[in-house]
Amino acid sequence: MCRLLAYSGSPIFLEDLLIHPAGSLVSQSMAAREARTVVNGDGCGLGWYAERPEPGLYRGILPAWSDRNLVSLCRQIRSGLFLAHVRAATSGEVSTGNCHPFAHGRQLFMHNGQIGDYPRLRREVEAMIPDALYGERRGTCDSEAIFLAALGRGSEIDPAGAYAATLRDILALNGGPDEALRFAAVHSDGERLFAFRWASDGQPPSLYAKLDGSSVLVASEPCGCDPSGWQPIPPGSVLEVADGEARLRRFDPLGAHAQPSAAPRVSALRDTVATAAATRNAA
Template identity: 75%
Template sequence: MCRLLAYAGTPLFLEDLLIRPEGSLVSQSMAAREARTVVNGDGCGLGWYGERAEPGLYRGILPAWSDANLTSLCRQIRSGLFLAHVRAATSGGVSTSNCHPFAHGQQLFMHNGQIGGYAGLRRRVEGMISDALYPSRKGTCDSEAIFLAALSRGLESDPVAAFRDTLSEIEAMRGAVSDEPVRFAAVHSDGERLFAFRWASDDKPPSLYARSEGASLLVASEPCGRDAAGWRAIPPGSVLEADRTGRMFLRPFNVDAPHQGAIRAA
């Protein structure tokens, strides 16, 4: 499993959240406290929104704790909306193309979890990606496939429905061939809104927490900073939506009855 952190709010330097705090994301890459895999050293990445519509993106295969370029970027970049990820590979090799976040146009996505039995499902899952979007498939991991399949199902217009339909179809496939669960703790952003999902086909979704401070929101796999009192676990089967003004909405995210989602031409 991986560790992730996302922020939406008053612009700040990335190092103020990713490097400096006690239990920061970089610290979690060496010693995660709430994960079966303690070390997350199979790469790292950042996606941030600045003055342009499309986000900046940095990904690399070095562990976050030894990536000097990551440290330098975090010290220089100020952003009011960004995603960061440290990877412990469950599918796909250690390569830049398998590192999170993934980007397409204005969209960013990162994931902690798995598609159970993915090796036997990969061809079918990749078949969920539209012909127009398939050339964007650069890596081999399940997370990028989920992202592109959701883009093929209207992610840009309705992210919640797109991920619901994508996971519903995957779960229908998975249930026929594997006893391993689908687990999905993920963050998506279009540059204006941030969506944090927590769901699993069993009763063990990956950890995901949120903390709000005024008009700012933090989402993370594990609480960071000295004061853990302000962090709240996002309930299983939920999606938290926030925008840059500080408005937040928590609603159910149900992936129950499998149903075929229409693939949107892109």
């Protein structure tokens, strides 16, 4: 499985999270601690928001640990909202078009997981992409197909609803996948950040969140100079960060993804995530 990291908060240099700290994303590309695939060397990518309307995007097929361009960009780029990904391919060849994040206008998306039985379902999954968006298909992997299909279902306005509808439609294809559909993913429109953790078999890939002052980090594995404070995002949840506040709500493509009655502030994120996890474990 892949490894990913997203950040929303005061602008920082990307190298402060992606390169230098113990357990950084680059170090996870060589030795992931919470994944079946220890080495994630099938490419890497960055997406960041700065002074232009559209996000910057860098994707390459070199492993993150040997990509000098990646290191140079991380040293120079300063951003208050960015996504980063290192890939271990489960579908699609090693190519730039299959590297994350994927972009459309101001939208960015990256994914850790898989559509089970994708070779059998690929043609039907791709048919879910609207004609107006199919021309933007650059790769062959399942993650990009999910992104484009969700755009056609309104992810620019309601990402949680659009991804729920997309995953539900995939499960309904030709009797559904024989293997699990797993979805740990991040979507951003430059203002909001959505982090999803869900799987059709109840065993989604790892995904954590951390409050650091007024900033929020999301990652496949805890990382950074201070490893304390990381909490797992509960399975079947989506974490939304916007306007200095965070909401943790249910995400269930097979049912309803309910809104909380009141949105907890970012300062309460740690308690919110921990409480939700304890509630689910007790259920």
